[in-house]
Amino acid sequence: MLGVMAIGTIAWGLAGLTSLACPPYVPPYRPPCAPPALSACWPCEEPAFFELTDLRVIPERPIRGEAATIRCTVTNTGQGSGSQEIVLLIDEGKHDSRPLPLAPDESQTVSFSYVFPHAGEYNVKVASDDDADETTVDVRFVETRCPGEADPFAPPETIVHLRPRTAVVFDPLGRGDVGWNDLVAHGLQYMPEEIGEIAVYYSSHAADMDSIATMLAEGEDFDLIVYVGWLYVDALDYIARDFPQQRFAVIGAWWTEAPNVMAIDFRNDEGAALAGALAALVAAEYEYDRVGAIAGFENLYFWAAEAGYRFGVHWANQWYEDAFGSDPNVHVSYVYTGGLADAERSHDEAIKQLEEGAGVLFGFCPREDAAGIQSALSEWAKAYEITSAPPYYLGFDAYADWLFAGRFSLGSVVARVDAACYAALRSIVEDSFAAGTTWMGLAEGGVALSTEEDLLRELVFAVDAGLADVSDYQETIDNWIRNRESIPDWVWQAVAELRCQIIAGVVALPVPETYEEMERIRAEYP
Structure with missing residues (x-):
């Protein structure tokens, strides 16, 4: 009897709570829905639980500066x-959010849009009150055209002279030089119809140059005669005066004063600035404090490249400090061999710079010297059992990319002689021919860092000339691509920023005209 009365008292007490003051509610505790009497204090409600799954970033490797879509499935698995x-967090910082109501067992896909401002890795997280899903995203950099950058192969804007006749004369190295002649010949195959008829001439040795130039001018058959290479400048200086009605163009020279000659040359200092920035940033990434460079003679031509290279290294040091908060303090080792095509001397100078701690070497020199430098890199890698990572090589003209099966190459500064030839031919069609010096830099598409397309084309030239083995073709491509992909995207993004700044005129490169000016540049940009 006593037991029955106790149970009844407990039951009555629970029921009586409805008439008593409710105890305080302390989140997150909520009593279960039984017994029903407690609903008078706290509403009886089964909890929801928002579970997040299937987080996706589209595209999987977004491009810096372009919108990416971030999607996640949210399911209410509660009762x-x-x-x-639902919150989107980028590197733990809240970027966007939206409310989402869900019934039990209901699912919805939530989408956000985000523009990743820089290349590199990001942590992407989508979270609810109950759950979160996250992933790591590798944002890549894809180079695009800068504002103010011209398309060097754009069709003629106006057609004043339809289908003119042009003669193109190669220098004595001729086809198979795996250089300027081959590149111009390749470009001539793709000239638009408006450019007209093109006749090609070859000089077998330097003594032929005067006679060929005179023969073509005397014939009066051509609206324009284009000479590839600076070797023709001296002959043109007096031949052009003998034939004042004939228009001439010479590619790769700036020092002619003939009134009917268009001299087209390249802003190699701008290309060298990109090489310097790339070299310094790669060195900083791999904790080197020095980059090297090897050139031929001390003259205005090579000084311009040295000044550009030093400026690029200086710019990269500042960029790195602004981005990461520390100055890598990368310095330059720059040497002149006093000659050209001296592979042994270039090899020895390269070894010295490697011993000084250079992580990247820039060869502003012919193919023979480039081969000497890369042979030094090969010996160094073998001695220290280096299979990847620095030291790397940057060359001048794309032929440097395929040497040693591309094992050490990050690319080259390319003079686009095919674009220069097209510019000369287009000037006749548009009636815009102008005597004097025409400079082609980054903005005009006259210089650039080499691309995979450049490598493939030059590799074909090298195989055809018997300088590279066809069996090494795929290995060379694979090595070159592996080297480029091993460099973080933020490096390529930084180099692209400098490129656009040069094109926009935001930065001005130092241009030495005397030895004293070059010495001041060396002191300012050590």
Whole structure:
């Protein structure tokens, strides 16, 4: 009897709670829905639970500066309905959010849009009150055209002279030089119809140059005669005066004063600035404090490249400090061999710079010297059992990319002689021919860092000339691509920023005209 009375008292007490003051509610505790009497104090409600799954970033490797879509599936796996804020976090910082109501067992896909401002890795997280899903995204950099950058192969804007006749004369190295002649010949195959008829001439040795130039001018058959290479400048200086009605163009020279000659040359200092920035940033990434460079003679031509290279290294040091908060303090080792095509001397100078701690070497020199430098890199890698990572090589003209099966190459500064030839031919069609010096830099598409397309074309030239083995073709491509892809995207993004700054005139490169000016540049940009 006593037991029955106790049970009844407990039951009455629970029921009586409805008439008593409710105890305080302390989140997140909520009593279960039984017994029903407690609903008078706290509403009886089964909890919702928002579970997040299937987080995806589209595209999987977004491009810096372009919008990416971030999607995640949200499912209410609880027993009750609910509404929660779904939050997008980028590197743990809140970027966007939206409310989402869901009934039990209901699912919805939530989408966000985000523009990743820089190349590199990001942590992407989508979170509810109950759960989160996250992933790491590798944002890549894809180079695009800068504002103010011209398309060097754009069709003629106006057609004043339809289908003119042009003669193109190669220098004595002729086809198979795996250089300027081959590149111009390749470009001539793709000239638009408006450019007209093109006749090609070859000089077998330097003594032929005067006679060929005179023969073509005397014939009066051509609206324009184009000479590839600076070797023709001296002959043109007096031949052009003998034939004042004939228009001439010479590619790769700036020092002619003939009134009917268009001299087209390249802003190699701008290309060298990109090489310097790339070299310094790669060195900083791999904790080197020095980059090297090897050139031929001390003259205005090579000084311009040295000044550009030094400026690029200086710019990269500042960029790195602004981005990461520390100055890598990369310095330059720059040497002149006093000659050209001296592979042994270039090899020895390269070894010295490697011993000084250079992580990247820039060869502003012919193919023979480039081969000497890369042979030094090969010996160094073998001695220290280096299979990847620095030291790397940057060359001048794309032929440097395929040497030693591309094992050490990050690319080259390319003079686009095919674009220069097209510019001369287009000037006749548009009636815009102008005597004097025409400079082609980054803005005009006259210089650039080499691309995979450049490598493939030059590799074909090298195989055809018997300088590279066809069996090494794929290995060379694979090595070159591996080297480029091993460099973080933020490096390529930084180099692209400098490129656009040069084109926009935001930065001005130092241009030495005397030895004293070059010495001041060396002191300012050590």
